[in-house]
Amino acid sequence: MSALFPKSASKTMVSLAEVRSHNSTLKNLAPGLVAVFVGGTSGISLYTAQEFARNTTSPHIYLIGRNETEAERIQKELKTINSSSTIDFIKKDVSLLRKVDEACKEIKEKEKKINLLFMTIGAMTFKGRTETEEGLDRKFALHYYARMRFIQNLAPLLTAAATDADPKASLSRVVSVYDPFIGKDKQPNFDDLSLKNNFSLGTCAAHASAMQNFALERFARLYPQTSFIHEQPGAVETGLAKSWALKPLYFLLRPLMVGKKESGERHLFASTAPRYAPRSKAEEKGVVVGADGVQGSGHYHLSYSGEADGESKISAELRKDRAEEKIWNHTEEVYKKVCDENGKY
Numbered sequence: 001m002s003a004l005f006p007k008s009a010s011k012t013m014v015s016l017a018e019v020r021s022h023n024s025t026l027k028n029l030a031p032g033l034v035a036v037f038v039g040g041t042s043g044i045s046l047y048t049a050q051e052f053a054r055n056t057t058s059p060h061i062y063l064i065g066r067n068e069t070e071a072e073r074i075q076k077e078l079k080t081i082n083s084s085s086t087i088d089f090i091k092k093d094v095s096l097l098r099k100v101d102e103a104c105k106e107i108k109e110k111e112k113k114i115n116l117l118f119m120t121i122g123a124m125t126f127k128g129r130t131e132t133e134e135g136l137d138r139k140f141a142l143h144y145y146a147r148m149r150f151i152q153n154l155a156p157l158l159t160a161a162a163t164d165a166d167p168k169a170s171l172s173r174v175v176s177v178y179d180p181f182i183g184k185d186k187q188p189n190f191d192d193l194s195l196k197n198n199f200s201l202g203t204c205a206a207h208a209s210a211m212q213n214f215a216l217e218r219f220a221r222l223y224p225q226t227s228f229i230h231e232q233p234g235a236v237e238t239g240l241a242k243s244w245a246l247k248p249l250y251f252l253l254r255p256l257m258v259g260k261k262e263s264g265e266r267h268l269f270a271s272t273a274p275r276y277a278p279r280s281k282a283e284e285k286g287v288v289v290g291a292d293g294v295q296g297s298g299h300y301h302l303s304y305s306g307e308a309d310g311e312s313k314i315s316a317e318l319r320k321d322r323a324e325e326k327i328w329n330h331t332e333e334v335y336k337k338v339c340d341e342n343g344k345y
């Protein structure tokens with residue numbers, strides 16, 4: 001539940017005026033930026049896609065989700081916001097990793113580069129472990145395994161964008177909206193990383209957060225021209241708030257909530273601001289501290305207001321204990337069984 005509450009705003013938070021001022025400069029970037037919104041049919045991805053369409057020139061936007069009716073409505077809405085935009089909808093249930101691969105294949109057939117991979121897929125359920133035909137819990141798959149598979153598949157296209165000869169076309173960024181902070185203070189269960197036998201809502205949230213933190217750190221090292229952001233969005237009115245179980249909580253939180261437009265604007269800032277530079281640009285002016293405590297290390301843990309959080313004591317200890325390697329070996333094993341061998345983990 002801690003995922004719903006904004007990490008406290010501090011003096012280093014980015015003001016909305018600064019966000020708006022930066023976003024208004026995005027029209028100076030090259031036309032034709034390509035953005036993929038995984039979960040673009042609702043909530044934070046949708047609000048961000050609206051701002052991306054509003055502030056860029058001739059963008060190509062991909063929306064990935066299951067709800068075709070909503071997607072059709074959104075396609076029209078985005079065209080109204082920016083008539084020069086191109087919007088494609090890819091209908092897939094991406095709680096299945098083999099469907100993630102199909103979605104990525106579709107994109108790769110059309111695109112040579114991607115500037116932004118923005119991911120918010122998730123499921124609000126209080127049910128226990130709900131196994132997919134691939135042998136993973138559905139919620140955990142959406143929050144971790146599917147997101148990392150999107151990155152793994154699309155990283156070459158993100159690098160291609162970063163190396164564009166035109167610096168105005170070289171934005172290359174991954175933003176995963178979940179919550180980096182839950183996992184920073186918790187030790188994952190390395191004997192059961194997929195939580196086959198130790199699943200609870202708490203362990204699922206802690207694993208999805210911590211495993212994502214370390215996986216993004218690995219991607220930032222492997223792909224130094226792309227920046228990787230794991231962000232906590234604060235409490236935002238989205239599809240999540242419509243769930244019967246959370247409605248009363250969101251009602252109480254109303255005064256503290258981040259508005260839909262502000263959420264979209266802030267996430268567009270997180271998706272484009274030079275302060276969250278890739279590792280290859282660590283030395284540039286104003287670049288913030290990475291999640292490992294090193295300035296410009298290319299992977300950032302952000303609060304809803306854009307404040308970058310550095311190293312935690314537990315993460316530092318886990319890093320020394322080769323957490324990244326253990327987590328990634330496990331993730332590769334899952335991908336091998338499910339995607340390469342068409343099996344079940």
Ligand SMILES: NC(=O)c1ccc[n+]([C@@H]2O[C@H](COP(=O)([O-])OP(=O)(O)OC[C@H]3O[C@@H](n4cnc5c(N)ncnc54)[C@H](OP(=O)(O)O)[C@@H]3O)[C@@H](O)[C@H]2O)c1
Binds near residue numbers: 177
């Ligand atoms: N909103 C908040 O207050 C809040 C607070 C803290 C953290 N978060 C985190 O932020 C993230 C985004 O949440 P949100 O509030 O924007 O959620 P949302 O409005 O419920 O949107 C979730 C999106 O994911 C897509 N999706 C869900 N299951 C899918 C599946 N199996 N296959 C394909 N697409 C699927 C949905 O599309 P379809 O319905 O079309 O499939 C929808 O577009 C989540 O990880 C959430 O945990 C949110």
